Each structure stands twice: as structure tokens, then as C-alpha cells.
Amino acid sequence: MFKGLCLNRQATMDAVQKRLFPRRRTRLRPAKLASLTNEYICDCTTRDISAGGLRILLNEDIPLPKEFYVFDVNERTIAEVRLSWRDGLEAGVAYLVPPASISFYENTGVRRLAQRFYAVED
Structure with missing residues (x-):
């Protein structure tokens, strides 16, 4: 039994060592996702933030593209x-x-994410 605890502790330590950046937990931090072609994807919540990226919780189970925008x-x-x-x-x-x-972005499609309601043009 003691040997199993040591193995679990080592696995945990190995996982921590793989993290490149320390993460900071957030609480109910809303975000919006959009494709690189400015198409709205969905709303989400940011759960963790680090210098290297984010952990997000989607509001709905939809497919995500490989690359996209996240608006905080x-x-x-x-x-x-x-x-x-x-x-x-x-x-x-x-x-x-x-x-x-967002003020640094000239792309009007991306800037629409900052509006209270995000509308997709027909």
C-alpha cells in the first residue's frame, strides 16, 4: 500500500513538472469565442489563466476549430x-x-466581440 502512495505522488510531481507556466484560478470570468474568420462560436467561462494559455469551460458542447480568438x-x-x-x-x-x-485590433469583425450582444451578419 505504501508503495502505491509513492507512485501516485511521483505521477503528480511529474505532471506538475510538465506545466511550463504557473496557472491562476479565476472565478466566473466570462469570455466569447470567435473563429479566425470572425464567426461567433459561443460564450464560455475562463477557469484558469497562465502566461501560456487558458482553461475554458464552454457553455455548450460544440466543436472548436484548431485556432480561434478568445475575448475576455x-x-x-x-x-x-x-x-x-x-x-x-x-x-x-x-x-x-x-x-x-481590443482597441489595438483594427479588424471590425473581432471588435464586434466587445459589444454587449454579438450579432452575425446575414
Whole structure:
């Protein structure tokens, strides 16, 4: 039994060592997702933030593209990300372009994410 506990502790330590950036847990931090072609994907909640990426919780079980935008509603920042993993409604994403103020984006499609209601044009 003691040997099993040591193996579990070692597996936990190995997993921690693989993390490149320390993560910071968030509480009810809303975000919006959009494709790189400015198509709205869904709303979500950011669960963890690190210098390398995010862990998000989707509001609905829909497919995600490999790369997309994440708009942080509270901070009013947008990041370009790559999907790293997915487990049900949870997903981990890595930054391709780190978060920056939405005001730096000239792309009007991306800037629409900052509006209270995001509408897709017909």
C-alpha cells in the first residue's frame, strides 16, 4: 500500500513538472469565442489563466476549430489561441498571440466581440 502512495505522488510531481507556466484560478470570468474568420462560436467561462494559455469551460458542447480568438469580457482583451486539449465542455488553449486590448485590433469583425450582444451578419 505504501508503495502505491509513492507512485501516485511521483505521477503528480511529474505532471506538475510538465506545466511550463504557473496557472491562476479565476472565478466566473466570462469570455466569447470567435473563429479566425470572425464567426461567433459561443460564450464560455475562463477557469484558469497562465502566461501560456487558458482553461475554458464552454457553455455548450460544440466543436472548436484548431485556432480561434478568445475575448475576455472583464479585461476587454483578445487573444489568438490554439486548442491544446478538450475534455467534454472543458478545453485548454495555448496563446498564439497573447492577450491585448481590443482597441489595438483594427479588424471590425473581432471588435464586434466587445459589444454587449454579438450579432452575425446575414
